[in-house]
C-alpha cells in the first residue's frame with residue numbers, strides 16, 4: 001500500500017494526498033485558506049507589477065501628447081517673474097477693497113483695474129506714488145502706476161469717511 005501511494009504522488013487522487021487538508025483532519029484545517037491567500041497575494045502582486053509597467057509605458061505617451069505644447073510655450077512667459085503681476089485687479093464696495101493687500105515688482109509698470117461694485121463712488125489713492133484712480137458706482141476703470149522704491153506703502157479710498165470706514169490696504173513693492 002505505502003509503495004503504491006508514493007508512486008502516484010505526482011497525480012494525487014483527491015482522497016489520498018497526505019498534505020491536502022481538505023479532507024478534514026483537525027490539524028490540517030488552517031492550511032487551505034492560507035494557500036489560497038498566498039496564491040491570491042501572488043496574483044495581486046503580479047497585477048500590481050503589470051499595472052506599473054503599463055503606467056511606465058503609457059506615461060511618456062501622455063506626456064508627449066499633453067505636456068509638450070506647454071513646455072514649448074513656457075519660454076515666452078519666463079521673461080516676467082511669475083509671482084509679480086504686471087496687472088492688478090481690485091474690487092471696491094462699501095466699505096472695503098478686495099484684495100486689500102497687493103504686491104508688485106519695483107521698477108515695473110503695473111496696470112491697476114478698479115471695479116466698483118458698490119452704490120457710491122470709490123477710488124484707489126496711493127499718496128506716496130501720487131496715484132489716484134476713481135470709479136463711479138458700477139464702473140470699472142484702469143490706470144497705471146509703478147514704483148522704483150521697494151517697501152510697503154498705504155493705499156486707501158479718498159472719498160471722505162471711506163478710509164476710516166475700512167477702505168484701506170497696503171501695497172508691497174518688492175525689489
Ligand SMILES: [Cu+2]
Nearest residue numbers: 122157159162
Ligand atoms: Cu470709497
